Amino acid sequence: MAFEHVFGQPSAVATLSRSLARGRVHHAYRFEGPDGVGKELLALAFAQALVCTAGVVLGCERCDACRRATTKSTRPPEVPLHPDVIFVGRALYPAELIGGKKEASEISVEQIRRVVLSRAAYPPHEARHQVVIIRGAEELSSNAANALLKTLEEPRSGMHFVLLTSQPEVLLDTIKSRTLPVRFGPLPDDVLRTILLARGVPEERVAELSALAGGRASLALELADPERSAAREAFVQGLLEAMRRPGLGAAVAFAEGGERERTWLVESLGAFAQVFVEQAREHAARGSSRALQAAVRHALVIDAIDAIERNGQATLVMSGLVASLKAARQLRPGKPPSIPIARR
Numbered sequence: 001m002a003f004e005h006v007f008g009q010p011s012a013v014a015t016l017s018r019s020l021a022r023g024r025v026h027h028a029y030r031f032e033g034p035d036g037v038g039k040e041l042l043a044l045a046f047a048q049a050l051v052c053t054a055g056v057v058l059g060c061e062r063c064d065a066c067r068r069a070t071t072k073s074t075r076p077p078e079v080p081l082h083p084d085v086i087f088v089g090r091a092l093y094p095a096e097l098i099g100g101k102k103e104a105s106e107i108s109v110e111q112i113r114r115v116v117l118s119r120a121a122y123p124p125h126e127a128r129h130q131v132v133i134i135r136g137a138e139e140l141s142s143n144a145a146n147a148l149l150k151t152l153e154e155p156r157s158g159m160h161f162v163l164l165t166s167q168p169e170v171l172l173d174t175i176k177s178r179t180l181p182v183r184f185g186p187l188p189d190d191v192l193r194t195i196l197l198a199r200g201v202p203e204e205r206v207a208e209l210s211a212l213a214g215g216r217a218s219l220a221l222e223l224a225d226p227e228r229s230a231a232r233e234a235f236v237q238g239l240l241e242a243m244r245r246p247g248l249g250a251a252v253a254f255a256e257g258g259e260r261e262r263t264w265l266v267e268s269l270g271a272f273a274q275v276f277v278e279q280a281r282e283h284a285a286r287g288s289s290r291a292l293q294a295a296v297r298h299a300l301v302i303d304a305i306d307a308i309e310r311n312g313q314a315t316l317v318m319s320g321l322v323a324s325l326k327a328a329r330q331l332r333p334g335k336p337p338s339i340p341i342a343r344r
């Protein structure tokens, strides 16, 4: 069963499989938890169970419907081949399919109208159920969210929604009140290890990647990519160099150095933060007062990641970060820190 392939989320798996077994499936779930811990995998397993034609409660994984429910098209839009498993996500559909909308930062109301509402009026194509999976539900524009409300509250019989989100606090209360929460946690180290080894990551890199990924399998796998690793390492070294240079010129030059994609930047800053975790550990082990400086620097990097995740302007956040990291050099225990912290 596909449910068996969702590792490290026993409580979420139990909730869904129990409701399927009892034939008491809710019409709208909200899967909450970090990115890359199995939310989408479980949503697909759930959809598969609902469209299976072999009469197996949790899906047989062998019938044609089961296979199409979890096989995505190789051409855009990369959505499941089964017509009753409907995927929604920012920039998932070519702009011409959703009224010319580019969807740079949010899921547009056009996508909801054309992909969801247009189908909500009709029965499923071939299965008895129809499942709408919304990836990154926190990115629904307020118009898109509002357009969904009525259908989300009272969908046609057989229609189910699964909203996936890593930022449930951003969702409208009206969306939250209409969906049943299912919580996902970061993956335990042993589960992450099994996943990484199964995907061919060399044994000697597993511990390092697990430490960086914070229980998120997709992030660990991305980090394992050699080209990405090299670019990340260059970024970390560039930042350390900018910190060492006198004045702020190097910081500004580094901050402005090239287009950096937000996700990549967050991931690379995560690797940079790890430098200070190591430093703090080493200094603390030697009883050195510089452990405090490393801890403060770590906190500054985490603040910068937070600012970037909240759509802060990357060049400003980065130059502010280097300035604050440099200022942290003057920190001494007992002396109150006065550093220009890069806040959103």
Ligand SMILES: [Zn+2]
Residues within 6 Å of the ligand: 051, 052, 053, 054, 055, 056, 059, 060, 061, 062, 063, 064, 065, 066, 067
């Ligand atoms: Zn099946």
